[in-house]
Amino acid sequence: MNMLLLTTKLSDNTYKVSGRQLEHLLDVHKAKIGDSFKVGHINGLMGTGTIVQLDNEQATLTLDLSQDPPPPLPLTLILALPRPKMLRRTLQTIAAMGVKNLYLINSSRVEKSFWQSPFLSPDAIEEQLILGLEQARDTALPTVHLRKLFKPFVEDELRDLIKGTAPLVAHPNTEENCPVNTPEKVTLAIGPEGGFIPYEIDKLIDIGFKAVHLGPRILRVENAVPSIISRLFPG
Incomplete structure (x- = not known):
């Protein structure tokens, strides 16, 4: 996983991560509060997400999304x-x-x-x-x-x-x-x-x-x- 793809509606530029994606953050990236990761919103923009809250159940990210996704193949x-x-x-x-x-x-x-x-x-x-x-x-x-x-x-x-x-x-x-x-x-x-x-x-x-x-x-x-x-x- 080289980017977290956010699949539900965003609220006030924050997003709560759980399940498979949270396991990846904790087990692979050894994530902690303050860490930033590549993120993207499904069918939308890409950017970074910074962890502001974290426990074993979920991580809360603040988002900065301003990049377009790569162009599709014709x-x-x-x-x-x-x-x-x-x-x-x-x-x-x-x-x-x-x-x-x-x-x-x-x-x-x-x-x-x-x-x-x-x-x-x-x-x-x-x-x-x-x-x-x-x-x-x-x-x-x-x-x-x-x-x-x-x-x-x-x-x-x-x-x-x-x-x-x-x-x-x-x-x-x-x-x-x-x-x-x-x-x-x-x-x-x-x-x-x-x-x-x-x-x-x-x-x-x-x-x-x-x-x-x-x-x-x-x-x-x-x-x-x-x-x-x-x-x-x-x-």
Whole structure:
């Protein structure tokens, strides 16, 4: 945690910290009254918080928030729903890297049980996104959309989503290299473990996606996501 992300309404430039964040202050930072830390208010400004009261139950911080969060990536990520444990890590990764618009979609190789996971609840998703934002020192919470039907999403929604962007789909069986340091807005589709099936690749290409690859190595989803994003937007 490189920043405390404050998630409830602020009152008179003070904030009370408890739970996981308080444990981190006490156990990792050995916090004491008078210490200052990087803080940010969710979907708002960043700055510093100084401890003015502290016990084992909570810490009270006075806040000085005047800094804007880092700019978001010009990227919409379309991701076939990963297995639950991988989903948690991936949510943290995309939040830390600056992705602000994520669609979790179905695919032939996505197991039906994945959609029943408690990690897909709004609170569970937000928890992982917050961890990613705290790691990266960002406050802008990504928006996550769930789409359980592949064909209707592609035909009825995705066609409009990709307008004004460069639509790319990660696919190892293609000759086109993934672009590097692109100046364009991008819509990026990444399949499940095992990849999109040919029908799904064809549907994406039919509406304008270009299939690209990263090289001869086949990566896990949790590795492919940061690898491709870093290639597209290295700065």
